[in-house]
Amino acid sequence: xxxxxxxxxxxxxxxxxxxxxxxxxxxxxxxxxxxxxxxxxxxxxxxxxxxxxxxxxxxxxxxxxxxxxxxxxxxxxxxxxxxxxxxxxxxxxxxxxxxxxxxxxxxxxxxxxxxxxxxxxxxxxxxxxxxxxxxxxxxxxxxxxxxxxxxxxxxxxxxxxxxxxxxxxxxxxxx
Amino acid sequence: xxxxxxxxxxxxxxxxxxxxxxxxxxxxxxxxxxxxxxxxxxxxxxxxxxxxxxxxxxxxxxxxxxxxxxxxxxxxxxxxxxxxxxxxxxxxxxxxxxxxxxxxxxxxxxxxxxxxxxxxxxxxxxxxxxxxxxxxxxxxxxxxxxxxxxxxxxxxxxxxxxxxxxxxxxxxxxx
Numbered sequence: 451x452x453x454x455x456x457x458x459x460x461x462x463x464x465x466x467x468x469x470x471x472x473x474x475x476x477x478x479x480x481x482x483x484x485x486x487x488x489x490x491x492x493x494x495x496x497x498x499x500x501x502x503x504x505x506x507x508x509x510x511x512x513x514x515x516x517x518x519x520x521x522x523x524x525x526x527x528x529x530x531x532x533x534x535x536x537x538x539x540x541x542x543x544x545x546x547x548x549x550x551x552x553x554x555x556x557x558x559x560x561x562x563x564x565x566x567x568x569x570x571x572x573x574x575x576x577x578x579x580x581x582x583x584x585x586x587x588x589x590x591x592x593x594x595x596x597x598x599x600x601x602x603x604x605x606x607x608x609x610x611x612x613x614x615x616x617x618x619x620x621x622x623x624x625x
Numbered sequence: 626x627x628x629x630x631x632x633x634x635x636x637x638x639x640x641x642x643x644x645x646x647x648x649x650x651x652x653x654x655x656x657x658x659x660x661x662x663x664x665x666x667x668x669x670x671x672x673x674x675x676x677x678x679x680x681x682x683x684x685x686x687x688x689x690x691x692x693x694x695x696x697x698x699x700x701x702x703x704x705x706x707x708x709x710x711x712x713x714x715x716x717x718x719x720x721x722x723x724x725x726x727x728x729x730x731x732x733x734x735x736x737x738x739x740x741x742x743x744x745x746x747x748x749x750x751x752x753x754x755x756x757x758x759x760x761x762x763x764x765x766x767x768x769x770x771x772x773x774x775x776x777x778x779x780x781x782x783x784x785x786x787x788x789x790x791x792x793x794x795x796x797x798x799x800x
Contacts, residue, residue: 456678459678461660474749475693478744499641500637518650534797541716575712614744621713
């Protein structure tokens with residue numbers, strides 16, 4: 451289907467309203483049981499960087515903001531400048547940690563893919579999906595769907611420490 | 626807290642692994658009851674553009690991919706080129722519509738903010754949050770939290786047609 455045809459789908463505005471100029475889809479927030487486990491996964495396995503951290507001791511929670519930044523990205527040093535910069539970029543992941551959940555037995559949060567459903571997954575795209583999945587294997591990352599499972603051989607789903615699904619797709623043409 | 630201090634938080638990798646070069650946090654997927662209603666909200670209220678659409682008639686669902694693109698962004702016309710381009714950008718929103726849910730009475734999906742909790746919200750940042758919220762008022766967009774509610778006067782939460790929370794923050798310095 452052509453791009454022009456998309457703009458005539460039911461409900462679709464023909465043009466973005468002028469008043470939305472400068473709007474950015476900035477972040478997605480997920481609650482996590484164990485901040486250290488999630489930070490290890492998102493930074494150590496997927497390459498995100500921690501770009502902001504806010505503790506709310508009175509309310510017993512902390513917020514961690516992460517982003518997958520292109521190599522060479524300069525992150526502003528000062529808190530104020532960094533927060534304005536961070537609010538203006540797309541693709542930020544906010545993790546909310548309610549203090550104490552890390553000591554609970556078993557899963558604390560719901561991944562959205564069984565009843566009651568809603569949120570489904572986040573997705574990280576990679577230049578070499580075969581190499582990425584081999585590395586996930588070596589790191590013993592759990593899968594929801596391996597590359598070779600099912601009909602869709604060009605995508606995989608791994609699971610983060612809370613069981614949230616992370617789709618893995620290619621961002622380069624597949625030969 | 627300094628940026629350097631973030632990199633020594635428990636769990637955080639000191640450096641992004643070299644193997645993650647080129648990884649992109651591409652998209653977030655939400656299930657929606659009524660595709661036309663959601664498309665009207667995301668394109669007409671928030672300024673997203675529909676950049677891909679995939680119908681799976683055998684399995685009775687459709688996928689809609691949207692993005693908030695900087696003014697002047699050139700979207701590749703051809704399906705293959707556009708899909709590679711789309712996989713390489715951050716900040717895509719994927720909406721999954723299971724055919725027929727739009728005729729069900731009441732809410733179909735769970736917003737993640739009551740038990741069982743998990744996903745919390747997505748966030749759109751805007752250059753002028755006062756103007757944005759006045760416009761949402763004029764468009765009769767429902768709020769979870771208005772700018773003036775509570776202690777956090779610099780952010781709001783609106784609700785999409787399924788009740789998913791959409792945080793609204795400023796991406797410019799607040800005077």
